[in-house]
Amino acid sequence: MKQICVVGVGYVGLVTAACFADLGNRVIALDVNEEKVKGLQKGIMPIFEPGLKEIVERNVNSKRLTFSTSYPEALKGTEFAFIGVGTPSGVDGEADLQYVEASARAIAENMSAPLIIINKSTVPVGTGDWVADIVQKHQPHSIPFWVVSCPEFLREGSAIADFMQPHRTVLGSMDRDAAEKVAQLHLPLRAPIVITDLRTAEMIKYASNAFLATKISFINEIATICEALGADVKEVAVGMGYDARIGKQFLDAGLGYGGSCFPKDVKALAYMAAEKGRHPQLLNAVMEINDDQRLKAINILKEMTGDLKGKTIGLLGLSFKPNTDDMRDAPAITIAQRLQAEGATVRAYDPVSMEVARPLMPGVEMKDDPYSMAEGCDALMIITEWNEFKQLDRPRLRQLMHKPVIFDGRNIYEPDDMAKIGFVYRGVGRGYAFSR
Numbered sequence: 001m002k003q004i005c006v007v008g009v010g011y012v013g014l015v016t017a018a019c020f021a022d023l024g025n026r027v028i029a030l031d032v033n034e035e036k037v038k039g040l041q042k043g044i045m046p047i048f049e050p051g052l053k054e055i056v057e058r059n060v061n062s063k064r065l066t067f068s069t070s071y072p073e074a075l076k077g078t079e080f081a082f083i084g085v086g087t088p089s090g091v092d093g094e095a096d097l098q099y100v101e102a103s104a105r106a107i108a109e110n111m112s113a114p115l116i117i118i119n120k121s122t123v124p125v126g127t128g129d130w131v132a133d134i135v136q137k138h139q140p141h142s143i144p145f146w147v148v149s150c151p152e153f154l155r156e157g158s159a160i161a162d163f164m165q166p167h168r169t170v171l172g173s174m175d176r177d178a179a180e181k182v183a184q185l186h187l188p189l190r191a192p193i194v195i196t197d198l199r200t201a202e203m204i205k206y207a208s209n210a211f212l213a214t215k216i217s218f219i220n221e222i223a224t225i226c227e228a229l230g231a232d233v234k235e236v237a238v239g240m241g242y243d244a245r246i247g248k249q250f251l252d253a254g255l256g257y258g259g260s261c262f263p264k265d266v267k268a269l270a271y272m273a274a275e276k277g278r279h280p281q282l283l284n285a286v287m288e289i290n291d292d293q294r295l296k297a298i299n300i301l302k303e304m305t306g307d308l309k310g311k312t313i314g315l316l317g318l319s320f321k322p323n324t325d326d327m328r329d330a331p332a333i334t335i336a337q338r339l340q341a342e343g344a345t346v347r348a349y350d351p352v353s354m355e356v357a358r359p360l361m362p363g364v365e366m367k368d369d370p371y372s373m374a375e376g377c378d379a380l381m382i383i384t385e386w387n388e389f390k391q392l393d394r395p396r397l398r399q400l401m402h403k404p405v406i407f408d409g410r411n412i413y414e415p416d417d418m419a420k421i422g423f424v425y426r427g428v429g430r431g432y433a434f435s436r
C-alpha cells in the first residue's frame, strides 16, 4: 500500500484517485473547489461517468479514499503527488498553464518530505522542466523532489475501464529511479510501460490525440467525397478497418470531434510547432475539416427543409459524446447557435446533459423526452449517438412531427429503413442513398 495525493478532482483526477485507491493504495484527493470536495465527502459526484459513483463509494467506505481542500493535509506522509488539473486553450490556442502553475507552487510550499510529482495533465512539451523550476523556487527550504510525466489516455464515458485496462503506461523523467517507482504503482494494471524522458512523454500524449483527431478528419473528408460520388462512408470504413494497419476505430464520420481534449490539444500542438517556426500543415487541415463538419450539417439541413427562418428544429443529444454530461466544445452548442442565427426555434433532449447544457444554450427549450421534443418539429438533428436513440419508436416520431425530416449527424440509422418509415432522411457521407 502506498500513500498518494491527487491534485484536482475532475475527470482525470477523480478517476485516478478512485482507481489507485481501488488498487489498494491510500489516496487523498485534493481540489481548490470547496463545493466539489464537500459534495464528494457526501457522496455526490461532480460529473456523470458510468461506474464512478460505485468505485468512489466503495473506497470511501473502506477509508482508502478521502477528499480535502488542504494541501498540507493532502501532502502529509505522501511519496507521490499526481497533478490532474485542467489545461484549457488560451487565447491563441496555446495551453493555459495557470492551474498547473498554481498546483506546482502549492505543492512546493506545502511538501514536508521527499516527493515524486507526477504530471497527468496534458501539458506542452517542456512543462515538466518548468514545473521543476517552480517547485525549486517556491520551496521554503530544500527538500528533494523529482518530476515525472505520466500522461493520461482515458476517454470520458469509459474512464474507469480505460484507466484500469490501459493500452500502455507512458512515463517520462530525467531520473530513472523516480520513473521506476511510478512504474511500480502501475504494475497491477498489467499494461506495457514505456519509460522515456520528460519531453518525449509529453509529446507522446499530444501526438496520440492529434493522430486520433486526424483519423476522424480523414474519414470526414472521405465522407464528403462519398456523398459527391454516391458511395457509403459507413461501408467504406468497415472495408478499410479490416486492414490491421488501418484499424476499425475512430473511423466514424459525423459532426467531427468535440470535447475538452481533441480540439484544445490539436490547437496546442499546432501552436507549439508554429512557435518554433514550423508550419503544421496537416494539423491545420485537421482543424479546418473539423470546423467544417458542423457548418456542413446546417447546410445539409437547409437543403432538406429550405429556409430555416420560423422553423422548429429538435436536437437529439447534446453532450459531445454519449455516456457523459460533458458539454465542453460540444457540436450541439455551435449548431444551436447557427440555427438560432438563421431564425429557427431550437429544442433539445439529452438523457443526462440538459442541466449542464442549459446555461450554455440560451433560448434552447429542454424537453423531458424525445417524443415531446419531436412534437410539431420541422426537422430533427441527431447530435449525440446515445444508445436510447437507436431504438426510438420512429413511426411514432414521424406522426408527431410537423415535417418528417431527420438529419442524422452520427449515422445511427439506415437510410433505407428511414425511407420505408416515410422520413426524408440524410446521414453523413451516405451518398448511395441518393444514387440507387
Ligand code: NAD
Residues within 6 Å of the ligand: 007, 008, 009, 010, 011, 012, 013, 030, 031, 032, 033, 036, 084, 085, 086, 087, 099, 102, 103, 106, 120, 121, 122, 123, 152, 153, 154, 155, 156, 260, 261
Ligand atoms: P477538469 O476541469 O474536469 O478538472 C480539473 C480540476 O482541477 C477541477 O476540479 C479544478 O477545480 C481543479 N483545480 C484547478 N486548479 C487547482 C489547484 N490549483 N489545486 C487543486 N485543484 C485545482 O479537467 P479534466 O477533464 O480532468 O482534465 C485535466 C487534465 O487531464 C487536462 O490537462 C486534460 O487535457 C487531461 N486529460 C483529460 C481527459 C478527459 O477525458 N477529460 C483525458 C486525458 C487527459
Ligand code: UGA
Residues within 6 Å of the ligand: 122, 152, 153, 154, 155, 156, 157, 209, 212, 216, 249, 250, 251, 252, 253, 254, 255, 256, 257, 258, 259, 260, 261, 262, 320, 321
Ligand atoms: C479522447 C481520447 O480518445 C483519449 O484517449 C484521451 O485521453 C482524451 O481524449 C483526452 O486526452 O482527454 P474523449 O475526448 O473522452 O477521449 O472521447 P473520444 O471517444 O476520443 O471522442 C472524442 C470526440 O471524437 C467525440 O466528439 C466523438 O464524437 C468524436 N469521434 C470519435 C468521432 O467523431 N468519430 C470517431 O470515430 C470517434
